[in-house]
Every structure is written in structure tokens, then in C-alpha cells.
Amino acid sequence: MRISKLSASKHKKGRILVQLDNGELLRIGEREVVAFSLYVGKELTGEEKNALENAARESGLKDRALGLLTTRPLSRRELTDRLVERADATEEEAEAVADELERLGLLNDRTYAETLVRHYSAKGYGPYRLREELRRRGVPREYWDEVLADLDDPSEAIDTFLRQKLHGRITDRRELKRVSDALARRGYHWTDISAALRRYDASLEEDEI
Structure with missing residues (x-):
């Protein structure tokens, strides 16, 4: 032809x-x-x-x-x-x-994982939520611990969230549960949430958190 x-x-x-x-x-x-x-x-x-x-x-x-x-x-x-x-x-x-x-260096799962973690941690997401995003987007599990190890201490992010959502001392258990659940949905560990609530209101008893 x-x-x-x-x-x-x-x-x-x-x-x-x-x-x-x-x-x-x-x-x-x-x-x-x-x-x-x-x-x-x-x-x-x-x-x-x-x-x-x-x-x-x-x-x-x-x-x-x-x-x-x-x-x-x-x-x-x-x-x-x-x-x-x-x-x-x-x-x-x-x-x-x-x-x-x-x-060619145009596709790199390790670099993408770092970008993803930076983006969502800046939006206030915690470790559990970040892991879910990495899983959902197909990032190989071998990179998860590496990129999450570089995360900043979550205390400041949780404290900022509490200051934005609460005004003064916590007096209502429903309000306490609401903010705790919201932080959990964002992917933060319960130990970090509990510690932050005590920092916010030192008068909280153990059984209240």
C-alpha cells in the first residue's frame, strides 16, 4: 500500500x-x-x-x-x-x-504521597484520615509510614480547632461529644484529642472525656 x-x-x-x-x-x-x-x-x-x-x-x-x-x-x-x-x-x-x-521521573508515588499528606494535613486532617486518603488514591502501603513519620505534632492543629469551635469553658457534655467526634472524623488519635481537651479545660474529669 x-x-x-x-x-x-x-x-x-x-x-x-x-x-x-x-x-x-x-x-x-x-x-x-x-x-x-x-x-x-x-x-x-x-x-x-x-x-x-x-x-x-x-x-x-x-x-x-x-x-x-x-x-x-x-x-x-x-x-x-x-x-x-x-x-x-x-x-x-x-x-x-x-x-x-x-x-522519566514524571510519575512518582513517593513524591505524590508527600504532596497528598502536606495538602490534607494543612486542611486539618489527622493520621487516620491521611491513611485513608493514601489508601483511597492507590498509594502503595510501603510509603505510608515514611511520609506520615514527617508529620508535625498534632497538638497545635487540634488546639486551634478547639479554639475555633468552642468559646470559653466546656459545660455541656453534648458539646464535648460533638467536638470530640468531629476531631475523630478528621482522623486524630483519641489520646491526642483527650490531651487537647484537658489543655483547653483543665477542670475536666477523666470520666467526662
């Missing part, structure tokens, strides 16, 4: 349309034009055509992955899931793209 026409797509930047003399239309990227030395009149064997299509598909998936990563950071699992769900990639294709991006 012979290439009868090469033209740039009017709808997608960087896409090249390859018209073959048998009526087929191939959609490839600019890099494939160079890599395969394509020109009008060039004869392609069936094997060369398949290789061209596979290379174009791989490039397209890499471009899609880079587009996803420039929107916001992602874990490896999040990226591969999105490629399968939104770009019709196979599991093998998605994993291969992720491997390549990791080699």
Missing part, C-alpha cells in the same frame, strides 16, 4: 492524517512521521503499517497520560485506571505507559 496524502488535522494539534491508496486513513502523531520517514508516495508493507499504528497508539496514550498529570498529580494506580477507563487502554498498555513515565 502506498501513502497518497499527508496532512495536518484541522481538529487536533499535532495529529497527522495519512491517506493510503487503498482508502484507509491513519491518524498518527508528528513524531511518527519522523520516526518512520513518511512521505507521499512511500510504499508501506502490512508489517510497517501495523508498526506505525502501534507506535501512534503508544504515543497517543503517553500524551493522554501527560495531559492527566498536568491537570493534577496522580498516583500510578490512579493514572493507569484513568487510561483504561477514559482512553480505552488495555491494562498492559497502561502499565507500560506508567513504567515509561516513572523512568
Whole structure:
């Protein structure tokens, strides 16, 4: 089969349309034009055509992955899931793209875990909630303890929360339970919550907390 026409797509930047003399239309990227030395009149064997299509598909998936990563950071699992769900990639294709991006330093679960912990700890989340976010976003468990070990002492964050939610001395057990439950939902350990309540109101008895 012979290439009868090469033209740039009017709808997608960087896409090249390859018209073959048998009526087929191939959609490839600019890099494939160079890599395969394509020109009008060039004869392609069936094997060369398949290789061209596979290379174009791989490039397209890499471009899609880079587009996803420039929107916001992602874990490896999040990226591969999105490629399968939104770009019709196979599991093998998605994993291969992720491997390549990791080699280039553009995808790093350890760095992503650090970013995630910084973001959510700044929002007032405690260790339990942070672990849940790491799990939910597919960060490998091997990184959890490493990044959580760098967390600041939670005392200041809990104290700030109590000052914002309470005004003066605690006199109502329902109010005490409300703020305690809220801190627990944010992922703080009960020992840290209890200690903070005593700092806030030293008159609280053990059985009141």
C-alpha cells in the first residue's frame, strides 16, 4: 500500500492524517512521521503499517497520560485506571505507559504521597484520615509510614480547632461529644484529642472525656 496524502488535522494539534491508496486513513502523531520517514508516495508493507499504528497508539496514550498529570498529580494506580477507563487502554498498555513515565521521573508515588499528606494535613486532617486518603488514591502501603513519620505534632492543629469551635469553658457534655467526634472524623488519635481537651479545660474529669 502506498501513502497518497499527508496532512495536518484541522481538529487536533499535532495529529497527522495519512491517506493510503487503498482508502484507509491513519491518524498518527508528528513524531511518527519522523520516526518512520513518511512521505507521499512511500510504499508501506502490512508489517510497517501495523508498526506505525502501534507506535501512534503508544504515543497517543503517553500524551493522554501527560495531559492527566498536568491537570493534577496522580498516583500510578490512579493514572493507569484513568487510561483504561477514559482512553480505552488495555491494562498492559497502561502499565507500560506508567513504567515509561516513572523512568522519566514524571510519575512518582513517593513524591505524590508527600504532596497528598502536606495538602490534607494543612486542611486539618489527622493520621487516620491521611491513611485513608493514601489508601483511597492507590498509594502503595510501603510509603505510608515514611511520609506520615514527617508529620508535625498534632497538638497545635487540634488546639486551634478547639479554639475555633468552642468559646470559653466546656459545660455541656453534648458539646464535648460533638467536638470530640468531629476531631475523630478528621482522623486524630483519641489520646491526642483527650490531651487537647484537658489543655483547653483543665477542670475536666477523666470520666467526662
